[in-house]
């Protein structure tokens with residue numbers, strides 16, 4: 001083997017240039033002999049500028065203890081799986097001493113960009129953490145609901161009693177009514193908690209989505225028109241029946257319509273649009289609003305329990321909706337533009353699997 005065997009043009013073309021990792025060669029004097037294209041990309045150093053230059057000069061911008069390839073040459077210590085961050089990239093570096101017989105002829109560094117894998121790992125870790133959080137919430141909610149719901153029922157009962165007993169006292173009746181309303185709100189929050197914590201299996205039935213949407217509109221419209229919101233319904237003709245739990249999907253659509261309405265405090269248009277995706281055998285229901293929209297940086301928080309931007313929000317509506325749709329093997333996509341509006345695109349498979 002000759003000293004420049006590693007840098008044979010054919011070896012370079014057939015091997016290093018095709019590698020997914022960055023490769024850097026230095027000779028026994030610490031001068032750069034070769035870097036491949038991938039290495040150029042990672043280090044932002046061009047081969048023609050670096051060729052023949054001192055490694056320590058080319059990488060002067062890095063801390064000297066990160067000159068792994070040079071350290072290998074100077075100390076004979078080889079590195080395996082050194083993890084470091086450079087320009088926001090997660091890199092893993094290996095180095096080896098190059099020898100021809102007993103003679104040291106240089107060193108080689110192999111740098112792999114593992115950012116994609118790292119980001120995927122981080123996402124998985126995040127999902128795991130969310131799952132753990134949910135499990136804790138579920139335990140807490142179950143215990144809490146039991147403890148709180150009973151005294152609340154008693155409070156509401158006595159408030160109602162007072163209201164009836166002193167029905168000629170307007171002030172007292174008014175206060176009693178406030179107590180009852182507030183207790184009802186608290187009960188709603190607890191019920192939402194419980195539903196998220198212990199989701200019910202959907203009771204699937206083949207049925208028309210159209211009749212459900214008419215029911216939803218009947219509920220949503222009075223409040224919407226009071227808030228200067230026009231409700232529109234666009235449906236595709238001959239929409240096939242779909243398999244779903246009526247109460248659960250009703251809850252999802254009411255949640256989405258409520259959010260849409262709340263996003264349009266100055267009024268606007270709430271459109272419900274349905275259609276059939278033949279290729280996927282799915283029904284879709286779009287809830288569109290012309291409201292404030294969702295800032296890009298907030299999109300990833302949608303569906304995270306307790307995430308809310310509203311003073312009186314519980315931040316549970318979307319979490320529950322996502323978990324219901326997930327249990328139906330469907331999906332929810334969100335498209336939004338700040339100041340323009342938002343579209344929640346709900347897809348449900350027509351057949352249960």
Ligand code: ADP
Nearest residue numbers: 259260263293308309313314315316317318342
């Ligand atoms: P809540 O309505 O109690 O805040 P949700 O889970 O229903 O909880 O919604 C979470 C957050 O998502 C809201 O606080 C809001 O910031 C955002 N959001 C949801 N739907 C819309 C929408 N149609 N337009 C703008 N923002 C929305």
Ligand code: MG
Nearest residue numbers: 258259317318
């Ligand atoms: Mg909501």
